[in-house]
Amino acid sequence: MPLLSVRDLTHTYPNGFQALKGISFDVEAGEFLVIIGLSGSGKSTLLRCINRLIEPTGGTITFDGADVTHITSDALRKHRAQIGMIFQHFNLIPRHSVINNAMYGALGSMPAFSSILGRFATDIRTRAIEALRIVGIAEKSDVRADTLSGGQQQRVAIARALMQTPRMLLADEPVASLDPSTSHSVMSYLDKINNEMDTTVICNLHFLSLVRQYATRVIALKNGELVFNGSPHDITEQWFTAIYGEDAVEVEIR
Amino acid sequence: MKKLISIVIDVLLGATVVALVERVIVPSLMDVKPWAFSSLSMSIIIGGAVVWASIGLLRGASLGRLYTGLDIPEGASRTIVSHLGWIALTTCIIGGWIITDISPVEFLSGEGLQGAGRIFGALLTPEFDVIGAALSAMVVTIFTAFMATVVAVPLSFVLSFPAARNVMATSPMGKTIYVVLRAILNIMRSMEPIIWAIIFSVWVGIGPFAGMLALVIHTVASLTKQYSEQIEDVNDGPIEAISATGANRFQVIWFAIVPQCVIPFLSFTIYRWDINVRMATIIGFVGGGGIGTLLTQYQGLARYHEVGTLVILITAVVWTLDVISARVREALR
Ligand SMILES: Nc1ncnc2c1ncn2[C@@H]1O[C@H](COP(=O)(O)OP(=O)(O)OP(=O)(O)O)[C@@H](O)[C@H]1O
């Protein structure tokens, strides 16, 4: 049984724009799946449907055997808590320390009241330091998160996701605002988490060179439809033009 | 709906113009007191309003239509709109001049200027015997404002979240609460603190407590609005990120929204306290205690030298607080 199964998924935004037009694919546990596609093709919308930041308007999403398409309240929070997410703009809490930002990954599994009073258990703190160590930034624990560089912030965001001990990690263009070498460092942490912690990763990416290096499988979206599903090595010249259009030229990132 | 609103506007405007002419301008031109309000006056006003609105309806051009953004046909109709506009404006200026008793003669008459000289002279030669009483009244005023702010801040903080669209838009129930709360706050805010002070001075008796309650109401209404607008302005990214961890609604508010708001909230709050000190002074005039009450007492006794002392003190304190609060807000940025 696949870990995640998406069937005929559609999403229409309140303004009437149909961003996803019937998408189906499966993700097995342990895969590193990369989603590619032009800007506006629906990649972010798709990721947000999977952890249900967005409620799909049609189709089904099955995670670990359970239909999560329209779950609400407690079930929804439990679902989200199993899936970590990182973002293009990191989305750390400004002015708060690195260690606090990491600990906020545990919010979903904590009583709301004690979290608001700031009572994070010592084991949560220990785990946060451990998570920061995994992404190599434990020495910055007490620094304000908004004083870090982009690459460092993204690593803190990864640590925050790790605090969820996630079954799956969603990454929405995690390196789009980083320089090439920082991009590789962030991607290699995702790769490490995928290989060593057995966490399934679904990642939106723009650079095909990164896709070839890290993806075990690729799906491509175009105007809200799935146009490719296969191995990164099968993305030929033809596919490339089909996905990105006639005028596109492949850009390398090393 | 827009059409209905535009007709209502035209009817009201027409009635105003005709009423001004019939009740104010004509009697004053004839140099008589306005005649008793009769059913004849009533019908003239209603008739005028109807005529005014029908011009708009028939020609598809009127100020109401302009205001509600309805289409106005090109050409002749545009001139109708501007004619109606000029008529309304001139009538209101002439009527307003008469109603407010504007009188350049009195402003510049010898006797008038003598009076002005007397009062300015008195104000400029303050009587410092009252300084002790004035200072303790000033302390009362400052702390009335301070306590009002202290009481209002937690209330505003709690209310500002249900009053923010982005927090409440997730469900129809939430939207309803948002709309109702915003409406109540707007009404509360449109009632001037001086009116609340009159109400509370009857309720709890004349004194600083009445003044404080009046300020609390106004401060809650104003701060809640400012706070909630700030909340609507926050960056969505952290909200998404905290939601994605499985956090519940309160955790999202506390960990993703509040950290983005504390500094602006502080800044609004300090500014409010500053405003409240000015308002506490005014509220004193109608029984809110403190320096304002003292001022009305001396003014009632026509002891303008003492009034002068109080005015100097008030100006100094307000100016000092203004400078301090501006500095602090600057530093917070
Ligand atoms: N809240 C919204 N309301 C209406 N339309 C939206 C909304 N969010 C996104 N869209 C539209 O849906 C389409 C897909 O958006 P989405 O963000 O999923 O694309 P994307 O593939 O992630 O693009 P990018 O590479 O630029 O991030 C776009 O055309 C976008 O304009």
Ligand SMILES: [Mg+2]
């Ligand atoms: Mg996107």
